[in-house]
Amino acid sequence: MASVTLAEVAEAAGLGESTVSRVLRNEGSFSRKARVRVMEAVERLGYVPNRIAGTLASAGSRLVAFVIPSLSNIVFPDLLRGASGVLEANQHQAVFAVTDYDPGREEALVAAMLAWRPTAVILAGFEHNEGTRKMLRASGRRVVEVLDLDGEPVDIAVGFSNRTAGRESAAFLLRRGYRRVGYVGHDLERDTRAGKRYASFCAALEMAGFPLVDRQINAGPSSVESGRQGLEQLLARSPGLDAVYFSNDDMAIGGYFHCLARGISIPSQLAIFGYNGLDIGRVTPQPLSTIRTPRVVTGQVAAELVVSNAPSQVVDLGFELIEGATA
């Protein structure tokens, strides 16, 4: 339990603590001989440096905190995946907490994270409590808001515009000639990015003179199952639709399965359009029409900006519209 300390290593190596510290951090100057003696002692004693103490002494925690809404939505594991590679390569660690789309929890979790004096706090989108925002600003930490661009960043923002994505999705469907369009989605109050896509999608349809015909919004998180049920419910009510926009690809794949099961032919009877560009959508018998978002890259870029202590900025990574074969 009482783990080996740097002082013990110094003792064993017959050197001063500062010399050992310098060798271990490979910083400042020391002789070749000192390095060998230190390494030998470290090996022999099984010394593992204590970063807690190191951080306290030097005020730089090399911890990057992620406060994310969910882990069920693939978006967030992808984000973490992109970031963790970059962080590990730069001797940083990722800490995370899950808010479950609850701004109150988010506030509490941000406070808990700040207690670790992280290099940066990375969180999803711009919709935070005023308390959260205030804490972040007062913390002196770097703040990166990711996966959205439609809002006023605290410090850095990395992502893509959900409003633009919604608008372009509508434009695409209209270009393809669809006129009786419906929507199947999950909880929009909580997932504000999905909400933004929905709002601008509807606005674009309306502007073109073909407003949204009907929508089915199911409570709870997005899922394949919810998409399948949602489409079934929507079609029961509005059988005349010629296209359906889904809140994301999980939901869209669910809708796709519903059509397969019911023999609804895609896209001639019904067109399907998603959001995210999941791998699975490329391998379905008909590739899914969707928008591919750079989720992993968002994580990478956010991590790079943070480890390099870049200035405040907004990075638009854009997205790619995948025509696919379902719309």
Place this chain on the structure above:
Amino acid sequence: MASVTLAEVAEAAGLGESTVSRVLRNEGSFSRKARVRVMEAVERLGYVPNRIAGTLASAGSRLVAFVIPSLSNIVFPDLLRGASGVLEANQHQAVFAVTDYDPGREEALVAAMLAWRPTAVILAGFEHNEGTRKMLRASGRRVVEVLDLDGEPVDIAVGFSNRTAGRESAAFLLRRGYRRVGYVGHDLERDTRAGKRYASFCAALEMAGFPLVDRQINAGPSSVESGRQGLEQLLARSPGLDAVYFSNDDMAIGGYFHCLARGISIPSQLAIFGYNGLDIGRVTPQPLSTIRTPRVVTGQVAAELVVSNAPSQVVDLGFELIEGATA
């Protein structure tokens, strides 16, 4: 950024540091008046406790470290999801790092994690470098090895037996009358749990007198796409198969899509069996035959054992065979 310290709060509240500390931790005794004065000062100054310092002083980091092979395989986000709820409810934080199925990286990352003196280290399976195991044992930290049961745990193990899963999958296919069975999988060297399932699956087939006919193992991680391609390659070589076992559900769904696209009727022409029990498999036009593993619960149980400082033990959470309609 010189953040507010406890000493400043004490000054502002006109109290001693120890009193403030006690109030903030809600421990030991202090008057109602002291609490009010402290809270007022905290609020006014925007004080955020420094856990780094607190941990150093009290030797209990309330950090739980996850060292996992991947974030692309849904298994691991599910594990983290289960754990993070329990940890947050108990004022712990999750830290994680991704090894990419590389034991050398695992060793380095475990060392980096131990530098934070976490309450526990949670890692996947039993296959670690000798150095990793030695470090873990010497660390005095709790160690939880998850998602496997076939091995010698360092401390605690929580999960299910991959060998049993492989064996039961084979038994199921045999019971259903399949005799010419193939396998489509991803990199087995690296994903040792998939390797164990494969080995015991084959052994069970052999014992029954119907050894595996052919297999297609593609490099790289598991994915829907890899499953689809793998099945195509396998069938090109061995057209007479009547059932295929996939290394997991992602792969199996890929195979399912291949059959849909090629008009191979399931299960009469070809049966498909997966592993994991992903949600998506329940919603495909024909529900996927698979084994459902308690991934989220594994995370919850691991976290609970850790925060309650439970004794060393092995927890078998079992799994459920889902008959589905594809085999």
Place this chain on the structure above:
DNA sequence: ATCAATTCTGGTAGCGCTGCCAAAATTTTC
């Protein structure tokens, strides 16, 4: 009012490390 029991409070020594500085050792220069 007095004394004991109880509650509350503050001073201070670390926790293990890094940063600073001065001292010691080594190398270079003349």
Place this chain on the structure above:
DNA sequence: GAAAATTTTGGCAGCGCTACCAGAATTGAT
């Protein structure tokens, strides 16, 4: 070989907090 320049080294304060303990304040009993 002495002086100057350079490299290497070690001592110690202090990062912000908690644990420990002694002392002050309050309460209760007599």
